[in-house]
Amino acid sequence: MSDILAQTTTVPALDLKPRSNNYWIGVLRRISRDRLTVICATVLLALILIALLAPWLIPADPYKTSMIRRLLPVGSPGHFLGTDELGRDMIARLAYGGRMSLLIGVMPVLIAFVIGSAVGIFAGFAGGRINMAIMRLLDVFYAFPSVLLAVAISGALGQGTTNSVLALTLIFIPQLTRIAESATTQVRTLEYVDAARMSGASSLTIIRVHILGNVLGPIFVYATGLVSVSMILASGLSFLGLGVKPPEPEWGLMLNTLRSAIYLNPLVAALPGAMIFITSMCFNLMADGIRSAMEVNE
Amino acid sequence: MGFYVLRRVIYALPIALSVTVVCFLLVHIAPGDPLNAVAPADAPVEVINALKVAYGFDQPLPVQYFRWLGRALAGDLGTSVATGRPVLAEVMTAVVNTILLAVFAAVLGFSLGAVLGGMAGYRHKGIVDRIATALSVIGVSVPHYWLGMVLTIIFSSKLNWLPAMGAGPGGSKEWLWDAEHLRYLVLPVTTLAVIPLGIVTRTIRALVADILSKDFVQALRAKGMSDRAVFLHVVKNVAPTALAVMGLQLGYLLGGSILVETVFAWPGSGFLLNTAIFQRDLPLLQGTILILCMIFVLLNLLVDIIQPAIDPRMRRS
Numbered sequence: 162m163s164d165i166l167a168q169t170t171t172v173p174a175l176d177l178k179p180r181s182n183n184y185w186i187g188v189l190r191r192i193s194r195d196r197l198t199v200i201c202a203t204v205l206l207a208l209i210l211i212a213l214l215a216p217w218l219i220p221a222d223p224y225k226t227s228m229i230r231r232l233l234p235v236g237s238p239g240h241f242l243g244t245d246e247l248g249r250d251m252i253a254r255l256a257y258g259g260r261m262s263l264l265i266g267v268m269p270v271l272i273a274f275v276i277g278s279a280v281g282i283f284a285g286f287a288g289g290r291i292n293m294a295i296m297r298l299l300d301v302f303y304a305f306p307s308v309l310l311a312v313a314i315s316g317a318l319g320q321g322t323t324n325s326v327l328a329l330t331l332i333f334i335p336q337l338t339r340i341a342e343s344a345t346t347q348v349r350t351l352e353y354v355d356a357a358r359m360s361g362a363s364s365l366t367i368i369r370v371h372i373l374g375n376v377l378g379p380i381f382v383y384a385t386g387l388v389s390v391s392m393i394l395a396s397g398l399s400f401l402g403l404g405v406k407p408p409e410p411e412w413g414l415m416l417n418t419l420r421s422a423i424y425l426n427p428l429v430a431a432l433p434g435a436m437i438f439i440t441s442m443c444f445n446l447m448a449d450g451i452r453s454a455m456e457v458n459e
Numbered sequence: 460m461g462f463y464v465l466r467r468v469i470y471a472l473p474i475a476l477s478v479t480v481v482c483f484l485l486v487h488i489a490p491g492d493p494l495n496a497v498a499p500a501d502a503p504v505e506v507i508n509a510l511k512v513a514y515g516f517d518q519p520l521p522v523q524y525f526r527w528l529g530r531a532l533a534g535d536l537g538t539s540v541a542t543g544r545p546v547l548a549e550v551m552t553a554v555v556n557t558i559l560l561a562v563f564a565a566v567l568g569f570s571l572g573a574v575l576g577g578m579a580g581y582r583h584k585g586i587v588d589r590i591a592t593a594l595s596v597i598g599v600s601v602p603h604y605w606l607g608m609v610l611t612i613i614f615s616s617k618l619n620w621l622p623a624m625g626a627g628p629g630g631s632k633e634w635l636w637d638a639e640h641l642r643y644l645v646l647p648v649t650t651l652a653v654i655p656l657g658i659v660t661r662t663i664r665a666l667v668a669d670i671l672s673k674d675f676v677q678a679l680r681a682k683g684m685s686d687r688a689v690f691l692h693v694v695k696n697v698a699p700t701a702l703a704v705m706g707l708q709l710g711y712l713l714g715g716s717i718l719v720e721t722v723f724a725w726p727g728s729g730f731l732l733n734t735a736i737f738q739r740d741l742p743l744l745q746g747t748i749l750i751l752c753m754i755f756v757l758l759n760l761l762v763d764i765i766q767p768a769i770d771p772r773m774r775r776s
Contacts, residue, residue: 301477301478301481304475304477304478304756305478305481306711306713306714306752307711308711308717309713309748309751309752312717312736313485313732313744313748316736317485317486317489317741317744318488318490389600390599393600393602396602397602401717401718401721401736402737413602416604416605423611424616427612427616430608430612431605431612434602434604434605434609435605437602437605438600438602438605441600442596442597445599445600446596449596
């Protein structure tokens, strides 16, 4: 799915008109009129709430195993979505699993967003040789298929949630840095930045006042698109046995341990993957919605 | 043209070299002493020291790197800790299987994506466009390892049409061109093809729609050119970018097939990588990644060279 990362990393020419508060109100208004985006946002919000409030919403214990209740089918009394290969309640596992899956999916993008923006803005603002050096160094990462790089890094570091988050963060940083750098370079050459510099504004002030406002938008849009990829990859690493450790509930790991059950109880075995699919699709569609709401010229 | 090719090759060299550095360092970020794999934990200090010298671990890192690079260039990637076989031989057998899978998946995904994306671009907002858009969203959102499981449940477990695992009857690892072996390809290839399908459809749809909206197309139509001739113009304009995207996608398939190979127990490089990771077979891990990345670098170079050959505009710059 790096494969998915192949979406081009070129930044379209920015709409560089000064943006008033009205702009963001406009973005919110356009998003609220976009039915598909609203539905996706609602589904995601519901998933997040269920994951957070699981101890209060779900009576069953996600860790409680039962030898006699193994692999019950969907619709069993007391276990509406059945039980897994160790007899644990699937509803509880799926609800609690959302905590870890969402966390390890969103975290890498969040960290990479902060680091990538900082490095990219610095490179773009510094310009010249410093910029060249940073960007050439990042080119090396593009010589790796990103799934392979993620697997290699987390494989070398060993199994663990932190390691898999670290591996994914590393593969997202170069892409976000590239977006930030190219946006900053575009803004830096504008006349009002020159004017600000001539009137004695310090570099920090220029970055804070003139650059951040124009640059964070495109980086944010790109980053929202990455969340869906990150969800699939993070759970994928757990599926390979590289991420979350058992008995912790996590959708990718659950999919892995239930693989042996696909002949006995296919519906239950497929459930965790369906959760990853729904989440990732909602993130994807929401990112599309945000992008089109932000790119409209007023 | 010759000069252009040369420049591209020269530009690819430092990239290839940096890839080797990363692959080399990969083993050194791994926790634990690399000697743990060969020496028992209670080995006396003298033995450990002797082994350190024998493996060259007593040397500073740069020295170790250049020695390793020299051996790698000569085709010696070390020996697998788990099997005792040379890493290069292990990787080569597996990579051939992965390439087989990736190429079939690419052909299926690219052609389907091109047809679907092209039709969607022509009929903007039409029914085909809606189907193509939906398919491309599903294509990029679906966890393909899960899709592989679902296909196995349907076509292997329920319908019993296709084999679920392996590359041939009786766990055979050698590929043969017969109907029996081809049956084993169907599920993994279909699963893998979904990955590029979404992106290729999306790209071609956008490209075609963009070109059809250009003034020159209007002009061609206005002077009475047939639809078929206009179509040829569109193809000519779409091809270079589409080719670049497809080249990248093929490369990603080589690296990204690891999850699909694991689901179908396909004896390819992803499966090998998985084994290497869980047996802590670091030379095998390093060798597999090195070979796959070199293929990826080569593929990117090839796209860079082919692109201007079919797009005269790029030759001038």
